[in-house]
Amino acid sequence: MSGLHLPEPEPLRALIEALKRLPNVGERTARRMAYHLLQHDLQGAQQLSETLARASQQLLHCERCNSFSETKICALCTSERRDSRLLCVVETPADQNMLEASHGYQGLYYVLMGRLAPIEGVGPQQLAFERLVQRATEPEVHEIVLATNFTAEGETTAYHLTEILRARGKRVTRLARGVPAGSELEYVDASTIAWALQERREN
Amino acid sequence: MSGLHLPEPEPLRALIEALKRLPNVGERTARRMAYHLLQHDLQGAQQLSETLARASQQLLHCERCNSFSETKICALCTSERRDSRLLCVVETPADQNMLEASHGYQGLYYVLMGRLAPIEGVGPQQLAFERLVQRATEPEVHEIVLATNFTAEGETTAYHLTEILRARGKRVTRLARGVPAGSELEYVDASTIAWALQERREN
Numbered sequence: 193m194s195g196l197h198l199p200e201p202e203p204l205r206a207l208i209e210a211l212k213r214l215p216n217v218g219e220r221t222a223r224r225m226a227y228h229l230l231q232h233d234l235q236g237a238q239q240l241s242e243t244l245a246r247a248s249q250q251l252l253h254c255e256r257c258n259s260f261s262e263t264k265i266c267a268l269c270t271s272e273r274r275d276s277r278l279l280c281v282v283e284t285p286a287d288q289n290m291l292e293a294s295h296g297y298q299g300l301y302y303v304l305m306g307r308l309a310p311i312e313g314v315g316p317q318q319l320a321f322e323r324l325v326q327r328a329t330e331p332e333v334h335e336i337v338l339a340t341n342f343t344a345e346g347e348t349t350a351y352h353l354t355e356i357l358r359a360r361g362k363r364v365t366r367l368a369r370g371v372p373a374g375s376e377l378e379y380v381d382a383s384t385i386a387w388a389l390q391e392r393r394e395n
Numbered sequence: 396m397s398g399l400h401l402p403e404p405e406p407l408r409a410l411i412e413a414l415k416r417l418p419n420v421g422e423r424t425a426r427r428m429a430y431h432l433l434q435h436d437l438q439g440a441q442q443l444s445e446t447l448a449r450a451s452q453q454l455l456h457c458e459r460c461n462s463f464s465e466t467k468i469c470a471l472c473t474s475e476r477r478d479s480r481l482l483c484v485v486e487t488p489a490d491q492n493m494l495e496a497s498h499g500y501q502g503l504y505y506v507l508m509g510r511l512a513p514i515e516g517v518g519p520q521q522l523a524f525e526r527l528v529q530r531a532t533e534p535e536v537h538e539i540v541l542a543t544n545f546t547a548e549g550e551t552t553a554y555h556l557t558e559i560l561r562a563r564g565k566r567v568t569r570l571a572r573g574v575p576a577g578s579e580l581e582y583v584d585a586s587t588i589a590w591a592l593q594e595r596r597e598n
Contacts, residue, residue: 243412250404
C-alpha cells in the first residue's frame, strides 16, 4: 500500500499512524486493524482506547522486582509464600510468567525490562543495573538465578551480571542448557546438543 | 502463554484483553504489544488511545459511496474530475485504494464494507444491498464495474450483484481475470492459467 492516492479522512489516517507504533505492525496491517475496529467492532475500539489510557496512567514499576504493578510493591513481592533467599532475573514479564507456569520456582524475581543490546543503545544504564545490584546484594538474597534468554543478547546480559554480582560475593547460577523435554535429537540444533553433551550429568 | 500464574495488574490485563480484539492478535502478541507500549512508547499508547476515540466518534460512512468519511459525502464523490457514468463496486477501502494506485480508473466507487459470507451470517441485508442498488440504478450510472475479490466469497458477491443489477437493465462488467503482470507462467496457479486461456484475446 505504498502509494496512497485516496483523500483519506484525517481521523482514519491518524489512527493508522498510531497503530503502526505497535511492534511488527506496518501500513497494511494497521489499515486492516483500523477497518476492522471501525467497521465491525466500535465497542472494541472504545475498550482499547480506554484501557490504553488507564494502563498508561495507572501502571507503575514495582519498587522491588521492577515489573508492572498497580501498587508500589507488587503482589508477588509481598507474598509470604515465596522464598526470599532466591532472586531470579528475567528479561520481561512474559519470561517471568513462563517460569511461574512451570511451577518449578518459588523464589522472587527481578524483571530487567530488556537486555543488553549495545547496537540499539541499551546498556547497563538503560537497564538500571544499579537498581538490580542494590536489590540482589541485600543480605537475605542467597542465590541469584539468571534466566535471561539463551540468545546472544541474553547471554551477554547474563555474563555481565555474573561478573558484577560475583565481584560482590554473591552466588550466581544460570538456568541449565540442554535438550528440550520431549524433543527428538534429530530435530534439535547442533549447538544445543553440544551444550547438552558438555553439561551431561550422572544419571 | 496458556496458563497465567502471575497476579497480573488489572489495568494490564484489561489492556491485553482489548488488544486481543484486533484481527489476528492472540494472547502472546497482545502481551508483547502491551509491554512494548508501556515500557518503550508511552507516548504511542496515548496517541493510539486518542486516535481510537476520535476515529470512533468522528468517522461517518459517505452517503454516496459508503466508505469512511469525515463529511456526509466524501471528497472523492464530490470531485468534478471523476466520471460519474462509471461506478466501481469494491469490498473494502483498501481495495479502493489499490484501484486508485493503478491510475487506471477515473469513475466513482461504492464500497460494500464486506462481502457475502453466509457462514458468518453476512447476507445481502448486512451489506445493505438495497442502498447499493439505489445508487447503481441512478440514471447517470451507465456501467457498474464489479471489483470484488477473486475469492469464492468475492465471486459469489459479484454473481449476485450481477443478477440484481442486470434485472434492472444496468450494464455490469467485471475486472478481467488472467496472468498477473510480470509473472512467469511456471509460478502462476493452474486455475489462473485456465482462466487466462478461456479469456484469451486477439493480439
